[in-house]
Amino acid sequence: MIEPMTQVAHLSDLHLLEDNHEERRGAARRRLAYISLGRAYEPRARRDRAARALAAARSSGADHLVLTGDLTEDGAPAQFTILAELLAASGWAPERVTLIPGNHDAYDGAAAWDDALSGPLGAYRTTSTLGAPVRLHGLTILPLSTSVAQHYTRSRGELQEGALAAVESAAADSRRSGAALVLAMHHPPRRNPLLPLQWIDGFRDHVALGALLGAHDHVHVLHGHTHLATDHAVRPGATPRIFATEAVVDGSSPLRLYTARHGRLRPEARVALARLSLAPA
Ligand SMILES: [Fe+2]
Ligand SMILES: [Fe+2]
Numbered sequence: 001m002i003e004p005m006t007q008v009a010h011l012s013d014l015h016l017l018e019d020n021h022e023e024r025r026g027a028a029r030r031r032l033a034y035i036s037l038g039r040a041y042e043p044r045a046r047r048d049r050a051a052r053a054l055a056a057a058r059s060s061g062a063d064h065l066v067l068t069g070d071l072t073e074d075g076a077p078a079q080f081t082i083l084a085e086l087l088a089a090s091g092w093a094p095e096r097v098t099l100i101p102g103n104h105d106a107y108d109g110a111a112a113w114d115d116a117l118s119g120p121l122g123a124y125r126t127t128s129t130l131g132a133p134v135r136l137h138g139l140t141i142l143p144l145s146t147s148v149a150q151h152y153t154r155s156r157g158e159l160q161e162g163a164l165a166a167v168e169s170a171a172a173d174s175r176r177s178g179a180a181l182v183l184a185m186h187h188p189p190r191r192n193p194l195l196p197l198q199w200i201d202g203f204r205d206h207v208a209l210g211a212l213l214g215a216h217d218h219v220h221v222l223h224g225h226t227h228l229a230t231d232h233a234v235r236p237g238a239t240p241r242i243f244a245t246e247a248v249v250d251g252s253s254p255l256r257l258y259t260a261r262h263g264r265l266r267p268e269a270r271v272a273l274a275r276l277s278l279a280p281a
Pocket of ligand 2: 155
């Protein structure tokens with residue numbers, strides 16, 4: 001008998017931007033100029049890339065889609081509305097999509113993410129509730145936020161209160177059922193080796209989360225933020241369990257696919273640029 005497998009599609013860092021951003025004035029305009037850091041604004045191009053990446057993820061036949069944060073450029077309400085429109089047009093059923101916030105999604109204020117999930121992204125709330133496991137066949141996804149309210153000159157991350165307990169509980173529960181556990185989060189669960197960068201851009205809870213990853217071989221991480229595709233092992237020489245994907249906003253192959261089987265998550269070969277049609281037309 002062939003054991004059924006669950007396949008997950010992973011996209012990150014869409015950095016969606018509203019068309020009329022040039023109408024911004026004052027602090028909101030300065031914030032956008034700073035955080036874009038030389039990245040061309042091009043709101044339509046960003047939207048097109050996101051639409052094509054979502055379509056490619058859908059046509060892959062994956063069972064579930066995880067978007068690991070920085071979905072918007074700075075968390076402005078109009079940007080979440082664009083995301084909702086793109087998701088609706090993609091044909092992904094909302095109950096098969098998990099969204100989590102990144103540092104960029106909080107620059108407009110601490111409440112921006114909750115407001116979006118209560119508003120335009122309401123259809124995705126059930127499968128995107130922070131700390132609430134999403135149970136699939138042989139795979140559990142735990143949405144986590146590392147997003148904090150901070151000045152736009154910083155991009156650090158930390159887990160919310162109660163998140164570590166939620167990870168422990170989901171790890172025990174998934175171990176009993178034989179499922180692989182995926183922590184969906186934005187920041188990489190590591191310390192930046194350069195102290196000033198750890199202060200500006202680091203993940204605060206790397207020690208505690210690292211201990212949990214070390215204690216549970218069936219726990220994996222999907223993250224964004226680095227805009228790079230990487231596979232990291234929890235221990236030197238071990239099979240990688242921490243996976244990042246290129247940014248949709250500027251990556252050449254931002255879609256990653258993984259298969260859950262026998263309590264483990266394994267990445268598939270990266271999806272080539274040509275298949276995604278992300279090259280300029
Ligand atoms: Fe990003
Ligand atoms: Fe980020």
